[in-house]
Amino acid sequence: MKVLITGVTGLVGSAVAKRFLAEGHTVLGLYRKDSDRSLLANMESRIEWTEGDVLDIPSLQAAMQDVDFVVHTAAVVSFVPKDKKNMYKVNVEGTANVVNVCLKSGIKKLCHVSSIAALGRPDSRKIIPGQDTVLDESQRWEESPENSEYAKTKHLAELEVWRGIAEGLNAVIVNPTLILGEGDWTKSSTQIFRYVFREKPFYTEGIANYVDVLDVAEIVFRLVLSDISGERFLLNAGSISYQNLFNSIADAMGKKRPSFRVGSALAGIIWRVEAVRTWLLGTKPLITKETAQSAARRIRYNNEKVTKALDFRFHPIEQTVARVSESLLGRI
Secondary structure, eight states, X not given: OEEEXXXXXXXXXXXXXHHHHHTTOEEEEEEOTTOOOGGGTTTGGXXXXXXXXXXXXXXXXXXXXXXXXXXXXXXXXXXXXXXXXXXXXXXXXXXXXXXXXXXHHTXXXXXXXXXXXXXXXXXXXXXXTTSOEEEOTTOOOOXXXXXXXXXXXXXXXXXXXXXXXXXXXXXXXXXXXXXXXXXXXXXXXXXXXXXXXXXXXXXXXXXXXXXXXXXXXXXXXXXXXXXXXXXEEEEOOEEEEHHHHHHHXXXXXXXXXXXEEEOHHHHHHHHHHHHHHHHHHOOXXXXXXXXXXXXXXXXXXXXXHHHHHXXXXXXXXXXXXXXXXXXXXXXX
């Protein structure tokens, strides 16, 4: 079978590519000229590369010729205001393009890698103070000032996939939580490891919902080759306090544990200071209003649907942290 992967050079895309290659499938990677292929360094020659972009429809049409499956992982993840326009273009318009070309090309199945952010924040009236809120696939988008622009783009992108399904497209959607994996630790969720490695003293209150990138790749692989269609699955291995997550990483890397808790009040001050610093220096903020709000939430996600559908067992957090830490330390 031949599978096209958008965003193949990213954390999830590269892991999915490795999983399909391991089973002897042909992997076609959509890439841009400035793409960093370092995450696929050991198997770059095994991938059939095609230059293109999800915003370039002719390149998508060319890439999908004679392709059986498409895994759409390409997206812009940002909580910085200046990235808003490009994020809407890539995440929403780009997904619409992928869906449309899949429909016209007769692709057997599309797997859209969305985000847990696409579920949005539940109505505050449903949240009981002092108790954790547990969400599953039945959660529907609700307009809220707490929904980030990134979340809005991922929600709108999902609507494009559901529209494609209504028009006859065979597709599935996955919604991973915080993805932990051997990526570039200057980007995305892998930055957590660099933060702890640098022995930063602060940790936030709240709960981190996490999933191993290997589990994401395995689930995508199984769903693509299954008869399951028209469904979405939350991918969450479990929940852990940010303090315990940071402590686990620190121990695995042989670093000092963060010792100062940042409450909601202090986080509110920090993101405002960061906003000013960013405006003056033209750099990206270390923390934004949206990330500060997110870190303080006590929301958990139920993984029962995917575990039952695929008889799946997630990696425990200890194994994930140990493996990723060892990999990242080996690159220093």
